[in-house]
Amino acid sequence: ILRTMVPWYSGTSTDLFKTVFDLMISVTLFVGRFDMRMMQAAMNKTPDESKSSDLLYDHLDGKDELWFDFIADTGDGGNSTYAIARLLAQPSLVVKSDDSRLIFPRGELLLIGGDLAYPNPCSFTYERRFFCPFEYALQPPAWYTPDHIALEKPELPLGVSELRQYSGPQCFMIPGNHDWFDGLNTFMRYVCHKSWLGGWFLPQKRSYFALKLPNGWWVFGLDQALHGDIDVYQFKFFAELCQQKVGEHDSVILITHEPNWLLDWYWGDKTGKNVTYLIREYLKGRCKLRMAGDLHHYMRHSCTESKEPVHVQHLLVNGCGGAFLHPTHVFENFKECYGNKYETKAVYPSYEDSSKIALGNILKFRRKNWQFDVIGGFVYFVLVFSMFPQCDSFRILHEDSWDGRVNSFFNATWNAIFEILEHSYVSLAGVLTLLTVSFFFVPTKLSRRRRALLGFLHAAAHITSAVLLMLLMELGIEICIRNHLLATSGYHTLYEWYRQAESEHFPDPTGLRARLEQWTFGLYPACIKYLMSAFDIPEVMAVTRSTICRKGIESLPRGGAIIYYVSVFLYFWVLSTPVVSMVFGSYLYVCINWFHIHFDEAFSSLRIANYKAFTRFHIKKSGDLEVFTLAVDKVPKEWMLDPDWDMEPKEPLQMSHTRRFPSKWRAASGWSDPTSVVRVVDQFVIPRTAVDPLLPDSAP
Numbered sequence: 001i002l003r004t005m006v007p008w009y010s011g012t013s014t015d016l017f018k019t020v021f022d023l024m025i026s027v028t029l030f031v032g033r034f035d036m037r038m039m040q041a042a043m044n045k046t047p048d049e050s051k052s053s054d055l056l057y058d059h060l061d062g063k064d065e066l067w068f069d070f071i072a073d074t075g076d077g078g079n080s081t082y083a084i085a086r087l088l089a090q091p092s093l094v095v096k097s098d099d100s101r102l103i104f105p106r107g108e109l110l111l112i113g114g115d116l117a118y119p120n121p122c123s124f125t126y127e128r129r130f131f132c133p134f135e136y137a138l139q140p141p142a143w144y145t146p147d148h149i150a151l152e153k154p155e156l157p158l159g160v161s162e163l164r165q166y167s168g169p170q171c172f173m174i175p176g177n178h179d180w181f182d183g184l185n186t187f188m189r190y191v192c193h194k195s196w197l198g199g200w201f202l203p204q205k206r207s208y209f210a211l212k213l214p215n216g217w218w219v220f221g222l223d224q225a226l227h228g229d230i231d232v233y234q235f236k237f238f239a240e241l242c243q244q245k246v247g248e249h250d251s252v253i254l255i256t257h258e259p260n261w262l263l264d265w266y267w268g269d270k271t272g273k274n275v276t277y278l279i280r281e282y283l284k285g286r287c288k289l290r291m292a293g294d295l296h297h298y299m300r301h302s303c304t305e306s307k308e309p310v311h312v313q314h315l316l317v318n319g320c321g322g323a324f325l326h327p328t329h330v331f332e333n334f335k336e337c338y339g340n341k342y343e344t345k346a347v348y349p350s351y352e353d354s355s356k357i358a359l360g361n362i363l364k365f366r367r368k369n370w371q372f373d374v375i376g377g378f379v380y381f382v383l384v385f386s387m388f389p390q391c392d393s394f395r396i397l398h399e400d401s402w403d404g405r406v407n408s409f410f411n412a413t414w415n416a417i418f419e420i421l422e423h424s425y426v427s428l429a430g431v432l433t434l435l436t437v438s439f440f441f442v443p444t445k446l447s448r449r450r451r452a453l454l455g456f457l458h459a460a461a462h463i464t465s466a467v468l469l470m471l472l473m474e475l476g477i478e479i480c481i482r483n484h485l486l487a488t489s490g491y492h493t494l495y496e497w498y499r500q501a502e503s504e505h506f507p508d509p510t511g512l513r514a515r516l517e518q519w520t521f522g523l524y525p526a527c528i529k530y531l532m533s534a535f536d537i538p539e540v541m542a543v544t545r546s547t548i549c550r551k552g553i554e555s556l557p558r559g560g561a562i563i564y565y566v567s568v569f570l571y572f573w574v575l576s577t578p579v580v581s582m583v584f585g586s587y588l589y590v591c592i593n594w595f596h597i598h599f600d601e602a603f604s605s606l607r608i609a610n611y612k613a614f615t616r617f618h619i620k621k622s623g624d625l626e627v628f629t630l631a632v633d634k635v636p637k638e639w640m641l642d643p644d645w646d647m648e649p650k651e652p653l654q655m656s657h658t659r660r661f662p663s664k665w666r667a668a669s670g671w672s673d674p675t676s677v678v679r680v681v682d683q684f685v686i687p688r689t690a691v692d693p694l695l696p697d698s699a700p
Helices: 014-029 036-043 078-089 123-137 185-192 232-244 260-267 273-283 351-357 360-368 372-387 393-398 402-423 426-441 448-482 490-505 512-519 523-535 537-551 558-595 599-604 643-647
Strands: 066-071 092-097 100-105 109-112 170-173 209-213 217-221 251-255 287-292 298-303 312-318 340-348 612-619 625-632 639-641 665-667 679-686
Touching: 066 078, 078 123, 078 612, 078 625, 078 665, 092 679, 100 625, 123 185, 170 217, 209 232, 232 273, 251 273, 260 312, 273 287, 287 625, 298 625, 298 679, 312 612, 312 679, 340 625, 340 679, 360 372, 360 558, 372 402, 372 426, 372 448, 372 558, 393 402, 393 448, 402 426, 402 448, 426 448, 448 537, 448 558, 537 558, 558 599, 639 643
Parallel strands: 066 109, 109 170, 217 251, 251 287, 287 312
Antiparallel strands: 066 612, 092 100, 209 217, 298 312, 298 340, 612 625, 625 679, 639 665
C-alpha cells in the first residue's frame, strides 16, 4: 500500500515526463505572468490584510506553553513518510539521551515546509504519497469523506464552537517548488479546501499564513513559489503585521521552502530579495530562527558573537520528512549570511557519513535505477550503430603475445573512434548529441572551461566504453564463427535441429507430416521454420554478418538489414547496460566528492529512505523556546498491523488523537520500530528576548 521511492532515473515513468512538462508550463506561464498568490490577495475580503482571519491565526496565543513540530519534503517514499508520521502521531515519545530519559508530548501544531508529494502535484501523488501515510498514522474523523470540499473554513468538529476551543493537533503548511508545478492547483484543492490531513485539523485557507503563539512567539509561513521569493502582496501582509501586531520584544520563526542562505552560497547567487528586505527592515532582529526544507538533510547554523546587528540568530534546514537523502558535506564551508558570521552546530548525517554514502553511485546505481537501462543501452547502440560489423576483428588475436593483443585491441578501438568521426553519420550525430548533453548536464557552478572539460571527459568515457563493448561483441561472434559454433547451417539452424530430433524420436511411418504439408499448402513447416529462425537470434546475426563481410551491406534487402541490426541491438543492449550504469555512477561519485557538484543528481539516484528526522519545539512558560531534532537512522521496510491499535476499543465518534495507540501499522520487527529507535541529534534553547524593566514596552 505504501509507495516506493520515486525512480528519478526512470526512462519509462510517465510521472516524470509529466513533471518536466508541468515545470516547463509553470515557468513559462505562471512565473511573472499569472500568480496564484495574487489571486489569493485579490480574493481577500478584509481591506487590512494584517487583520485578516484568512491569513492571521491567533487561537493558540492564550496557552501557557506549547509543543509543536516542523517537517518538510514528505510524500516520496511511503516507508519514510509513514515512519515520520507515526512518530508525530504518538501521544508521547520517550527518548533516551545520554543517561537521561526525555519525554516529548505530541505537538499540538504541525508545520510542514513544502514539497508535500513527489514528483509532481496531482490527485494520485497527494492521496497515495502524502495523505495515505498520515491517515495510517492518525486516522481522520469517522465523518470524514475524501471527496469533501470545504467551502467555509474552519469546519470544526461537532461540539466545538470556535477554533480556540479545539484541543486536537492542527496543521499548517506552505507549498514548495514541486507543489507549484501545476500552478498551485492541487495544493489549493487538497490543503486550502480540505479540513483534515489524517487526524490533523486543517484551518488554513491560503498558501501563506501567520501564527501568533504563546509568550510572544510568532510563526511566519511564506510562499516562495518557483522563483524563491515572496510577491509584493505577501510582502505587504507580513510588513504590516510586523508594524502593527508583532511586539518590539516578540520573537519570530520564519519558514520558507528554500534555504536561500545555503543555496545562494552554493550557487554564488542572490535570491529572495523581498524576504531579505522583510527580515532586515521590518523584523529588525526579531527573527530568532529561520527554517526551511528543500534540502533533504538536517543542518543548523548559529550566529557567532558580533558587533554588527544580528538579523537572524539561527538558520535551520530540515528536509528529512520522507524524501530521498541529500548530502551534507557539499555545504561544509558555509559561514556567512546577512552580513553575519555563522558556525555549524549540528549536521545529520555527518560530513563523513555523507561522503561515504556517495560511494553507492558506483556500487548500487544500476540496482537502484534499473529503468535507466532503457535509455543507456539505446544511447550506446546509437554511438556505435555504424560500426557494425567489424569484419577484420579477428586480426586482433593474430599477435603472438598478450601484450601485443591488448595493444592491437586498443588500436582497433582508437581507429573505430576516428572512423565514427570521419565516415559515420548516425554514430557521429549520437556523439555530438552526447557531447552537448554532457556539457549542459554539468552544473553552472563551475566555470565554462571546467564544464567543457568535465563534459568532454564524461562523454569520452561513454564513447570509449561503447566502442570497447562493440569490439568485444564482434570478436566474440567472430570466434564462434571460426569455431563452427555459429553460421553453420544458414538462417534455419534451429529448424534443422528440430527436424533431425523429430525424425529420430517421432517416426512417421504413415506419412502424416507430408500430408499436412500438402493440405496446408506448405504453411505447416514454413511457419515453424520462420518462427524458429526468429528465436535463433545468434545464428541469424552471424549468418547475416558473414554475408555483409563477403558482399557488403548493399547486398542485403532492407528487411534483412533491419533484422540484422535488431538482432545486434538486443545482444549489445544486454552487454552494455551494466557498463553505462557503472560509468554514469562513477561520474556522479567523482563530481559529488571531488567537485561538490550534482548534489541533487548524485543522491536522488540512491533513493535513500533512511536518515529521517523532524524538529519538535517547546515554548516554555518562561518564554524560552526549546528545540529538539529527533531522528531515525534506519527506516523499516516491512510493517504489520499494530495489535495494540487493533485491540483498543474504538467509540463511534471518538477522535483518533484521544486514543492511546493512534497508528495502524508498526514495524514488523519491534526492535526496529521508529518509536523504539528514535534519538535526539540536536537540541538547543532560544531565550526569550529580555525586556528592560526600566523601559516601557512599546508593543501595540
